[in-house]
Amino acid sequence: MKMPKLVGTTSFKLSALYLGLFLSSFLAIGMTVYLLTWHTLEQQLKSNVESDINRLKAEYDDGGLPELISEINEQLTSIPQNAKRFGLVDRQGRLITGDFNGFNKVEGWQTLSLEETTGKTKEESLNFKVLVILLPNQLWLAVGHDSGYIEDACEAIAQAFIWGFLLVIALGAVGGLYISRTFLKKIDRITHSTQAIIAGDLNHRLTVSKNRDELDNLAALLNRMLDKIGALIANVQQVSNDIAHDLRTPVSRLKFRLETALHSNLSRDQYNDQINSAIAEVDNILATFSALLRISQIESKSRRSGFKVVSLSEVVTSVTEALAPVAEEKGKTITSEINPDLKIQGDKELLTQLVFNLLENAIVHTPENTPITVSLKTVKGNIGLVIGDRGAGIAEKLHQKVFKHFYRLEQSRTTAGNGLGLSIVAAIVELHEGIITLDDNQPGLKVVVSLPYGK
């Protein structure tokens, strides 16, 4: 994984941003704690110094100079060395009592750096916060407390925060890189898969992990899209195959007919007959082309685009009325039971063709003087269209096959038709998200089409 690529990823930038924000807050907190601590400790120290000095002043007020001196001396002996410093100095600056006199003779606070007094040796100097007051008779009193611990404490805090800061940067950087890498790997996988697909391997699919996060959802959706594309391509391929395979026969037939006519010595009328037959054959071929194209169009039609409300009751009624005389000519009666006002979302032209094809089949593929039934009603929440006849029926093992392109049953091979009628019907049913099944009409064929109402 190349670093520049990694650093450029959105996730890394995002991680860096979060890290930056966090570090800024961290710093802000650090500084606040530092300053607050310093301030608080200093205030505390100052108030201690003040109370000390006030006590001494009270002693002075009570018992005068001797009392003060005695108190100071007592303090000096009882407290640990270097914790507190006292200095009582006269107008000339001569030390009356105490352990230091190097302070400015000005009332107020001073910060002094005083040498440690541990016996003889001179140690490092310590910082003291000193308060100086002026007593009557020009006496200067100074009390100071060691403020070293304040600095120590704050330094410790500062150090802690600095270490913490560095640690957070380190963890953040590592974490950010890790997260980006994981994310980048996933994206890379998708990219490679997609490239393989573009290069031509249409059966390739993206891997979907069990995480069900957005990337997995995306991969799953892309897979479904690929499935759909695969189906469409297979569809087109099938049409091409069909055209090549099954149109060869009638075209060859046509060629033979024309060649025979060419080489025969026919009269003018006989030639005319041959030409007319040839034209009829060409019409058949064109009809087959149109039917194939129509099936292809129906199958690739975007679902429900252009669908309107269609009254199936009206469609079935008009088709039945149109075909009734044709049926009657062959002694077949059509009995219909059509519930009124059954409407669905769909394509009126296609639905009309659907019903027409099925009813025409019943008329054409049955013996004379047999009845045909048409019914349209609501069945289990869907619309059910049932067309039944008393013909030879279709053997159960052939139920799936008859919907395939160009399939013709043995008994029908001699009748007009190209074997695509049921394929068109199947395509229309599927476009409307319905189901078509064939049943035994006991005897005969029962075609059952179930169509959902649609939204």
Next chain:
Amino acid sequence: MKILIIEDDAQTRDYVAVGLKEAGHTVDAAKDGHEGLFLAQEGAYELLVVDRMLPGLDGLSVVKKLRSEGRSVPVLFLTTMSGIDDRVEGLNAGGDDYLVKPFAFSELEARVSALLRRPRDTFGQKILQVSGLEIDRMKRTVKRDGQLIELQPTEFRLIEYLVRHAGQVVTRTMLLENVWDFHFDPKTNIVETHISRLRGKLNAGDKLDIIQTVRGAGYMIHENA
């Protein structure tokens, strides 16, 4: 009538032009969309026969342009596009009729005649009278020589359409499309069967067959029998 055909395929163009000339029309031809649009805007044609697929400017655009200029000349589209929505698209663009290639010339001729008749249409007329037939469109009744004839709704629509196009050939496809709103080719002879029933009712009592079968084309009712 003066007809303009806009078609880039020479064979189709000649087929149509020659046929229409023989039928007595004056025919001009254009080879591409721009030439066609120009001629249509200049000349006063009574009918345009336009191929949808043209080099330069396609047929739909030519007709849309003409319609946007307020021209109401009847337009018949020729096309290899038999898609489910293509026909509707053509009609929405301003076309009046739509014929899928290849077509029999008789089909083209019948539709051309039907379109040319339009201005003198019987649209507003309540009662149509032709050759002894009287059709009352309000009451939906038919009388022949004064005698009322019982007709089913489809039969009525059938005779009404034939009478509206009296004197012209009406093809089976035109009947399927206009009387039944069927836009596909049936396997069975549904048009013939209905015409035969209609004849049975109209010609009852040894009367002359008022509906003439035109071989290879369709049916016709004479304007004056």
